Amino acid sequence: MIDFKKGYIIKKCDNIEPLKEIQNYLCKLLHKHFDFYHDDPFTSLNQLHKFAPNLNATQLNEKRVGLIEDFNNEIDCSEMIFSAFETIITQFLGPDILAQKKSNVVIQMPNDPNPSEIHRDAPSHSPYEIVLWVPMVDCFKTKAMHVLDHQKSNVLYDFLAKNDDWANFEKEATAQSEYVPVNFGEALIFSTTVLHGSHINKENETRVSLNLRYKNIFSPSGLKNQLQYFKVLKTSDLLKIGSELQFKKIDYNLQKNKKEID
Amino acid sequence: MNSYYSCLDTLLIAPQAEQHDLIKRMAYNNNGKIVFYGAEEYFVARSQPFILNKLKRTPNLNGVIFFTIDQFCYGEKFNTELMLNIVKIGLSIHFARENISVLNLKDLKIKYVEFISYYHCKKSEQNFVNEYYFL
Numbered sequence: 173m174i175d176f177k178k179g180y181i182i183k184k185c186d187n188i189e190p191l192k193e194i195q196n197y198l199c200k201l202l203h204k205h206f207d208f209y210h211d212d213p214f215t216s217l218n219q220l221h222k223f224a225p226n227l228n229a230t231q232l233n234e235k236r237v238g239l240i241e242d243f244n245n246e247i248d249c250s251e252m253i254f255s256a257f258e259t260i261i262t263q264f265l266g267p268d269i270l271a272q273k274k275s276n277v278v279i280q281m282p283n284d285p286n287p288s289e290i291h292r293d294a295p296s297h298s299p300y301e302i303v304l305w306v307p308m309v310d311c312f313k314t315k316a317m318h319v320l321d322h323q324k325s326n327v328l329y330d331f332l333a334k335n336d337d338w339a340n341f342e343k344e345a346t347a348q349s350e351y352v353p354v355n356f357g358e359a360l361i362f363s364t365t366v367l368h369g370s371h372i373n374k375e376n377e378t379r380v381s382l383n384l385r386y387k388n389i390f391s392p393s394g395l396k397n398q399l400q401y402f403k404v405l406k407t408s409d410l411l412k413i414g415s416e417l418q419f420k421k422i423d424y425n426l427q428k429n430k431k432e433i434d
Numbered sequence: 435m436n437s438y439y440s441c442l443d444t445l446l447i448a449p450q451a452e453q454h455d456l457i458k459r460m461a462y463n464n465n466g467k468i469v470f471y472g473a474e475e476y477f478v479a480r481s482q483p484f485i486l487n488k489l490k491r492t493p494n495l496n497g498v499i500f501f502t503i504d505q506f507c508y509g510e511k512f513n514t515e516l517m518l519n520i521v522k523i524g525l526s527i528h529f530a531r532e533n534i535s536v537l538n539l540k541d542l543k544i545k546y547v548e549f550i551s552y553y554h555c556k557k558s559e560q561n562f563v564n565e566y567y568f569l
């Protein structure tokens with residue numbers, strides 16, 4: 173059984189190859205979109221801010237959007253991340269799994285003034301989902317994410333519900349949160365109910381990370397349209413047998429009713 | 435060029451012009467155009483009892499485009515019967531908002547799990563999300 177009381181864990185992958193493949197592919201796209209070349213993937217990613225200097229926020233965002241589109245069009249990232257972390261994802265969700273259709277790619281250069289402010293993904297995302305935050309480089313100190321455990325997140329939301337005081341909520345959340353160092357080859361797996369975010373990256377390296385979500389096929393959805401956001405990744409034989417019978421029964425009743433009407 | 439029947443979701447707040455636009459785009463992406471617009475009075479949104487006969491009576495159709503799969507989820511259970519009846523008269527079914535198509539009976543059997551999962555998960559979500567998260 174996974175010890176998930178905190179609402180997040182760091183897990184090493186079962187298989188590094190799919191992650192290396194994603195990393196190499198991402199570098200290829202960075203070389204194309206940011207117009208540079210370096211043969212070492214870690215240098216290409218960590219030093220991106222040096223290879224692509226003087227970009228303002230709008231230009232950086234335009235490049236990022238183009239890159240994410242190419243990225244998702246050409247590789248099946250959710251399948252690859254799943255194969256890297258199959259054991260733990262299956263332990264969490266069982267054999268019938270939905271995966272986010274498109275992966276998010278986040279690029280956080282040093283001193284970028286727009287980190288992601290502290291938030292939680294639920295309820296637009298289901299509290300039964302898990303988020304895999306998968307860095308493509310080693311992340312530490314301010315280059316890493318900061319997270320508040322499940323219990324502390326809940327206490328703060330109770331405070332917010334009672335006092336309707338967002339400013340103090342945010343201040344407290346930031347003060348209580350912890351940096352979570354995660355290396356390439358590992359994933360930070362967290363519940364959509366825990367508060368998380370990033371601060372301004374004060375390290376000398378760019379952070380490039382992916383995030384995507386998985387859920388069990390029959391767990392309650394969040395507010396997002398499940399069919400738009402998720403695709404079926406894996407189904408067990410048991411589910412196939414059960415749904416086949418359900419479908420047959422409806423078809424049988426239809427034919428029976430039709431005969432009675434005729 | 436395929437010919438499609440368009441079916442708006444009358445229970446949805448989304449403006450009809452936007453629904454039309456997405457449905458038209460779905461027709462275009464499936465090599466076709468809309469040849470018939472279902473009028474609101476022709477179906478009762480929850481179970482859509484009139485749509486099947488309407489489709490049978492409209493000549494030279496290749497398929498029907500609904501704005502959203504939610505049009506099959508408003509009743510007490512997922513409206514598999516209507517989907518089955520539509521594919522059995524040889525028409526494809528498309529959902530514009532979700533960008534999902536059911537081309538024939540075989541395809542429906544494959545996608546059925548995804549549809550019942552959607553229905554089940556959405557109904558379960560409605561039972562608790564509003565009560566807790568929006569205190």
Ligand SMILES: [Fe+2]
Nearest residue numbers: 291292293368
């Ligand atoms: Fe988030």
